[in-house]
Amino acid sequence: MSTSSHGPIYRLFRALWDALNFARRLVFNLIFVAIVVAILVSLSSGTRKIDARTALVFDPSGAVVEQYSVDPTGRALARLSGNEQAEVQLRDLLEAIDGAAADARIERMVFVPDQITSLGLATARELGAAFERFKAAGKEIVVVSTGMEQNVYLLAAHANRILLDPDGAVVLQGLSNYRSYYKDALDKLGVQAHLIRVGTYKSAGEPYVLDHASEAAKQADAYWMGGIWQEYIDEVAGLRKIDAAALSDDINHFDQRVTAQHGDLAQLALEQKLVDELATGAQARAQLRALGVADGDSFRQIDFADYLGSRQAQRLPRAGKAVAVVVAQGEIVPGERPPGMIGGKSTADLIRRAREDAGVSAIVLRVDSPGGDATASEQIRRELAQAREAGKPVVVSMGDVAASGGYWISMASDEIWAQPNTITGSIGIFGLFVTIPDTLARIGINTDGVGTTPLAGAFDIRRPLSPQLEAVLASVIGRGYAQFIGNVAKARNKTPEEVDAIAQGRVWTGAQAKERGLVDKLGGLDDAIAAAAALAKLDKDHPVRYIEQPLSPWQRLAITLGGSDATLQFARWSGLQLPPGLLGRHEMRELSAIAEVLRGKRFAAWAHCLCEPH
Template sequence: MADTRRGPLLRFIIGIWNTLNFARRLVLNLVFLAILVFVLAAIFQSRPALQQQTALVLDLEGAIVEQYSTAATERALDKLTGSERKEIQLRDILRTIDAAARDARIGRIVLIPDNLTAAGPSTLREVGQALDRFRQAGKPVTTIANDLGQGQFFLAAHSDQILLDPEGGVVLTGFASYQSYFKDALDKLGVTVHLIKVGEYKSAAEPFVLNQASEAAKRADREWMGDLWREYVTEVATLRKIDPARLEDDIARYDERLAAHQGDLAALALDQKLVDRIATRAEARQWLREQGVPAEGDSFRQVDWQQYYGQLPPELPASEKLAVIVAEGTILPGNQPQGSIGGSSTAQLIRGAREDETVKALVLRVSSPGGDSVASEMIRREIEQTRAAGKPVVVSMGDYAASGGYWISMNADEIFAQPTTITGSIGIFGLFPRIPDTLAKIGIHTDGIGTTPLAGAFDIRQPLSPQVESILTSVIGRGYQQFIGRVAEARNRTPEQIDAVAQGHVWTGNQALERGLVDKLGGLDEAIAAAAARAGLPPNVQVSYVERPLSAWDRLALSLSSSQALAGIASQTGLHWPAALLPAQEMRQAATVLDSLRGRRFGMFAHCFCELR
């Protein structure tokens, strides 16, 4: 019989292998156990029991958006690594404030807007209206701030009291809309850009062919921006009980007013009645305790708004409900992630709501400056078919519903806009860059043959021929006629009447109402009430947001992304993923337009670069 005993060398190697294998399994199991503990801690974190006279702390951190721009899984991972994109959903803020107004345990709201980084005029207006509803319930709102910029002050003006830090200030500058213009740079690079547009005021593509804004664009911008500013001044002056003319004069003479106060921004704000008192954070906490908010340690009895929101009851299945679909961002072809509007993906959401027997009415919440015209038409058709199926459709315009954003809105039964909504911009353009001179600068030349005059004519390495330019002009001209024709049909007007208020002209919600482009002024709540009434639904009907279906992992990630425990894990472990440096907003917009035109021979855009800064 052969000796089956292993030699010492083989036994040593096997022993080392078994040791390594054991260590590997031990490490993996420990990692798995740690993750499991973290997940369970996040899910079953202790929720504070609310007591009477608790203050709801509304510390708004980041940008207020209609819909998160990243998926739930990505948000959870970003929060764990400390690199989350700071975004707050408007619907979450509104639901929190309205629930707190009905909650007997909540005595007041303490608004802290210091870290609010971005929100459009209409978004701010919706939050302000929610704060007004809270105050109408007999509960005060107090703002505590280190500094107040223009948007932050608009929210603070909806408070009963504004407390400003002694080193802070209130700076109101007015609205601005500036673009970078690239013509000289493109000329130096040898890039020839052909712009074909319909609409005297359609200025979205001007940066590629001019070095400055056209006079028509400036004239139109003064009109709608002036109306927005008047709306802003009137509202904050009314809320603060000061004369609008005096407020305008104080802004115009800000340098003189500040010099008279020896550069003390806080003292100037107090003198101008923009704030009610000057107080450090410690003094503000003491003042709140004096106002009846019970003390807790060296602070006051409070609950963070996100913790409070996490305790609100979830939606339960209902036999009848009203669906809300969010269309936010640039309109692009195909399926797009959150933060953009996909011609296919958004159309699919609308189709799903139409085919859902429990959905009795639809509200389309639009906040978009427009984009691809074909994708816009795909969405518009779904709205039209939903109405034909007997389900009412009401559009609620947010900050923007311009150009393609108006295109997808026009066939609703009813259109609501805020006075500060930016809409209109009914027009179309096509942008066709050519780079033969660019290539020649580095010694590259293009040559060859085609079997017809059109063969290869759309190649960007070739100059744009007069024949192709004529074809493109015909296509874009027809696109504009279709646009105003469909608006005319939807709004019960003639194409000539619509053309008179179209031509790419941007309007505010106030101006759009005067010109028959929208039906009523109001926010999301008013649109939901109107849709419910059209469908014969009760005022308290369940409202359900229709979004991309979540997987089991997505639902887990969603619960983690709003978890305070997960944030604690990130801070305790020191994990951090440095944020990427992003180019300016206007550069991203320009890149989006150019990227969307890639590979499209007859690319037409219904887009408006009308964001405010």
């Protein structure tokens, strides 16, 4: 039926409705255009101008990691919602420090460590080496803190001057490795845990079969922790120019020292020469104003994130053959995994990309992993071996931890570098199988029946562990251990017997591992990259490329907009910024997934409650 058959009133209201629809579309399109123009203007307006005698405020927030565990969309949403970034990449921190060291406009660094939530000792040592390079450029580092734990303090100790809040503290408490043991609890529940392991010191499965730590586990833990702790004491004492024995005695008698200072922890840190001065935030700013250039009631400064953004915006790609860095961070599991985790297939694929890339001459595998699935570890090791067979040198750089499976994937390399306080080794294998027939019997459930073979139904946890299955598991795990030490022997030019003597699941520090031939050299990521370049006979100014999963166009846009100060300012001005704290990590992951689903679609529907639970 045509509209001409309707009366004049209908046509009037229809015209008004069409006009309203047109106005609505026009308004929203104008708003959209305004947002796009504002963003484009901000992105084309250049980077922030840095004046001479500027202080770099080095104030990382969150956990220091090798690779983000949150995707770019999630990070952009976190920034726009006002949430603090939960993670910061080690490579970005190093770039900011080294860039500032060579930048004549940067006069000093002000290190504010209070928002660092997690920092490994080997990572602290890596950053400490960068601090030393900064000082070697003739620039000073001033620490301003309200309190530090020992890992952060190891980094702060590299500074020229440490200012601590009068109500703050520096707590150096030593290392420990305490676990919960579940055997008694499992016995009460009737749960039977069957541990099959090869390696006297492979203690990861002990909590399920013992009610206390074995003597072998205590002996091994005491040895590697003692080595790391002595390294720590010696390094802090050397940096602060105090006696190592006196420092160790102060820590061992901390209760007495605190009592003598009437509970004043800040005064105790000053007395022990762990800090140089007690100063409030206002007093610290006044000192920095006097040292540098006054800027209102503060001093001329640039935040490290802004400085890093400025450097990255001006960075030009370097020509020539590159050293490729592949990050292997987290537990090793089979299949595809997102960045920040090690997947047998996904990590092997990254290595394969580097191997097949004609622009890559050498590969550095950066390992920070306590281990995991043996099959996935072997998948990654084989891919590295193929890269070497293809004529590309492979160098491993160990981070905080490269143990068990983390050492497995490190074997197929021309060189292994580790920090002295890296945790490595743990060359051993175990399997844990749980059965619950007694648990079910206690509530009146019994399991019975028949099978066609002795192995049929053997994996049913309702039944006791059969001798046949136990023999199979023991044989498989024994073969895995023999394969492990055989590969180590081949890679390290040792006999299997020599490797077995230093394996058995025992953990070593990087320094101890070097003494036993499990590690080639002591040093950080930069040292490993330089070694890989030398093996490939590259020029000094060779480019370094991180090989990572490719970003979608949406993710690239999210990084650009989420990292733009202008975007944040526009969001605040327009009232579009989300309230701080509204989106937690769970909501960030969910909204990030939604954004990926909606990407490229004109219309879609999704229901979600951005509300707090009650």
